[in-house]
Amino acid sequence: MNRDEIKQYLPHREPMLLVDEMNLDENHVCHSKYHVTGEEFFLQGHFPGEPVVPGVILCEIMAQSCALLMKDDLIGKLTFYTGIDKVRFKNSVKPGDTAEVEATLTYHRANIYICSAVLSVGGKMCVKGELSFALLPDTRNKQ
Amino acid sequence: MATIQDKARAFIATKLNVSEREVTPEKHLFNDLGADSLDVVELLMILESEFNVKFSEDDTANVKTVGDLYAMIEKYIQKTK
Numbered sequence: 001m002n003r004d005e006i007k008q009y010l011p012h013r014e015p016m017l018l019v020d021e022m023n024l025d026e027n028h029v030c031h032s033k034y035h036v037t038g039e040e041f042f043l044q045g046h047f048p049g050e051p052v053v054p055g056v057i058l059c060e061i062m063a064q065s066c067a068l069l070m071k072d073d074l075i076g077k078l079t080f081y082t083g084i085d086k087v088r089f090k091n092s093v094k095p096g097d098t099a100e101v102e103a104t105l106t107y108h109r110a111n112i113y114i115c116s117a118v119l120s121v122g123g124k125m126c127v128k129g130e131l132s133f134a135l136l137p138d139t140r141n142k143q
Numbered sequence: 144m145a146t147i148q149d150k151a152r153a154f155i156a157t158k159l160n161v162s163e164r165e166v167t168p169e170k171h172l173f174n175d176l177g178a179d180s181l182d183v184v185e186l187l188m189i190l191e192s193e194f195n196v197k198f199s200e201d202d203t204a205n206v207k208t209v210g211d212l213y214a215m216i217e218k219y220i221q222k223t224k
Contacts, residue, residue, distance in 0.1 A: 083181060110184065110203075112181055114185075114188070132181060
């Protein structure tokens with residue numbers, strides 16, 4: 001699935017759409033990629049002369065990949081974080097890197113989804129954690 | 144020997160960060176014990192794992208109080224016997 005196809009499911013848009021490509025394998029594991037161009041707004045001041053993708057953005061990259069695990073449930077919904085647990089940052093992510101995420105759904109009940117995710121660059125783990133979300137109705141076009 | 148309710152009470156107290164003494168059957172999970180929807184989902188996940196059962200969405204939707212939770216757990220454990 002490419003960026004345009006991803007937009008059919010994820011409600012996020014530029015500059016906060018942080019998944020360039022994804023596929024779901026036969027075990028329902030989401031594999032996604034985000035290419036860090038160096039032009040992103042979040043690199044402008046983080047840090048001058050030493051651009052590093054902020055940890056919260058790495059969590060967001062993982063979160064959007066997790067959300068794609070339930071892509072069919074996303075239609076007409078917005079995704080909201082309900083929790084971030086056991087997050088560990090192991091290595092930094094810099095311009096030119098391709099962040100690769102592997103995300104799995106751990107538990108789902110009602111509109112709450114609990115997932116685990118690992119973000120790596122070139123096979124080296126950068127972040128791992130457990131993320132949870134609520135899907136709530138998207139009322140933006142219903143006024 | 145700890146009963147099902149004793150075990151469940153300990154899990155509820157730990158998850159909701161309240162004392163076991165506060166976890167009485169008439170207590171409402173949201174209004175009295177301060178739970179939110181994520182707390183309840185995480186609590187159900189723990190209880191399913193600990194008691195080796197899988198609650199249906201219909202049954203969990205009706206759980207409002209600690210007593211409702213005890214009754215549901217006991218019903219599912221009975222089913223597995």
